[in-house]
Amino acid sequence: VANRGEIAIRVFRACTELGIRTVAVYSEQDTGQMHRQKADEAYLIGRGLAPVQAYLHIPDIIKVAKENNVDAVHPGYGFLSERADFAQACQDAGVRFIGPSPEVVRKMGDKVEARAIAISAGVPVVPGTDAPITSLHEA
Template sequence: MENEVDAVHPGYGFLSERADFAQACTDAGVRFIGPTPEVVRKMGDKVEARAIAISAGVPVVPGTDSPITCVTEAKEFSNKYGFPIIFKAAYGGGGRGMRVVRSYEELEENYTRAYSEALSAFGNGALFVEKFIEKPRHIEVQILGDKHGNVIHLYERDCSIQRRHQKVVEIAPAAQLNPQLRDRLTHDSVKLAKQVGYENAGTVEFLVDKNGKHYFIEVNSRLQVEHTVTEEITDVDLVHAQIHVAEGKSLPELGLKQENIRINGCAIQCRVTTEDPARGFQPDTGRIEKD
């Protein structure tokens, strides 16, 4: 408070999805430029977010309704739905705490590893189980809400090119996406956001299977690294909008009505990492030089 800070933008790092940090800002009289602490908490809990999606009528991948407590529960799930299945961290994302299991023999080891990864990354090893969708497209929809109940979408990004469940290339808009599927994805994203009274920027993520069916997987209640490709194709400055929404302005006041949001062109973002793709993306070192 000695610096008279009146607002905090958490960026897209770990603090951006910490409900306790958002609450601490609010308690200190500092605006948190993002969703309310309660919404951050609900969306950060993957099991609760899934339940909210179901209540909103948004399709989800078959999975457990609450975190599992032992590997026996995972075995019971696989007996019902068959393999492959996937363990996921209940309170985190970014590819950590995720393990695909294709047989009973792999269950115990992968359960233990997923639990350890989740505990190390998020301070909580709780896991839930889902049916694993083979070779899906990973499509996410950018949403933006205000304090007056208005929610719009800014179309989608295709994040299917990944390694270790982490994004490598993001493309906006998604190429060769069926227009009817696009409408269903964006409609369900806005519907889900309104279900929880979502305000500020966020991303609703889906898997799309080979038959064109889409399944909700999570909401990232923050600005994402790849938000810039959406800005490029819609000509909307998302950070600018975030700040004004936090100040209490409505989306219509900012000129952001759904009918005004149009796709113009295509944008691609590639993440540069110090890894060697020829060796299974193992960590690597070296110099970046210009020829």
């Protein structure tokens, strides 16, 4: 799980119930945090970085996954869950990303494109603009 706190603990609990071994990552400042103890294994990432930057340091997370034969990475929420480059890095490393494909993450990250996709799929959306607004007057 490429995250910390309650979301990591919830994912670890679900995995444990399913008989799946778990791996946590943690920053130097999070050595005593519960998510580290709830995982079967835990590895330090982002040495020398502030906690948030450590959890956003994609190369360290991929390195931990590769060196420990991790099958899949769950991004949790926040941090890396909406980062297409993280989903792509997992895919490129041969590690499953538990979430949408990098392309879907990219498309959903563009709110104008996401809205157009929803409309084309017949999903009801709140009335709004079809393009980004460019001025305060348009808003």
